[in-house]
Amino acid sequence: MARTEYYNDPQAPKPNSIVPAVTVFVLDPQDRVLVIRRTDNGLWAIPGGAQDFGEYISDTAVRETKEESGIDVEVTGIVGIYTDPKHVMAYSDGEVRQQFSICFRARYLGGEPTPSSESSEVRWVGRNELDDLPIHQSMRLRIDHGYEFRPDPYIG
Numbered sequence: 324m325a326r327t328e329y330y331n332d333p334q335a336p337k338p339n340s341i342v343p344a345v346t347v348f349v350l351d352p353q354d355r356v357l358v359i360r361r362t363d364n365g366l367w368a369i370p371g372g373a374q375d376f377g378e379y380i381s382d383t384a385v386r387e388t389k390e391e392s393g394i395d396v397e398v399t400g401i402v403g404i405y406t407d408p409k410h411v412m413a414y415s416d417g418e419v420r421q422q423f424s425i426c427f428r429a430r431y432l433g434g435e436p437t438p439s440s441e442s443s444e445v446r447w448v449g450r451n452e453l454d455d456l457p458i459h460q461s462m463r464l465r466i467d468h469g470y471e472f473r474p475d476p477y478i479g
Contacts, residue, residue: 325415326363328459330407338411338421345384346371346462348402348469349394349429351447356466357431358456359391359442367448367456369466370394371424372441384427392445393437396429402469403477410461426465426477 329335347370349357358367372387374380381398388396403426410422436445448456450470453463468477 327413331409336419338419343374344424346426347384347388355447360444367458368462391442394434395432400428401476402426
């Protein structure tokens with residue numbers, strides 16, 4: 324399913340859903356962040372996705388990271404909560420989702436970067452390499468916040 328992201332765009336379609344979702348900021352021992360190239364929009368992002376029924380939200384973070392990247396993680400904290408109503412995602416099935424995402428901090432446990440149906444590429448990227456990748460600004464905000472190691476989560 325194709326996805327188009329709108330950010331602070333007065334021409335964006337009006338949202339018709341809000342879905343609890345996660346993203347996951349995880350570093351390897353060399354302080355490189357785990358990123359995936361999304362198959363729905365071609366942009367680079369940190370792993371993440373929607374919560375399933377019957378699932379704790381922290382389990383969503385672990386599951387989505389494994390499914391999209393092949394990497395096993397353990398949730399250790401929260402980078403931030405991202406709910407900007409000016410950020411919407413329009414899907415090819417007619418859903419227009421307002422952003423609601425909790426970005427978790429996680430510890431790398433193991434596994435090898437492995438693409439999936441949701442990720443055409445998976446890799447560890449150094450902070451100095453991020454500017455070379457097409458990353459949506461809302462995703463880059465999460466990554467930047469993750470590297471800041473704030474004492475309290477971002478809420479916005």
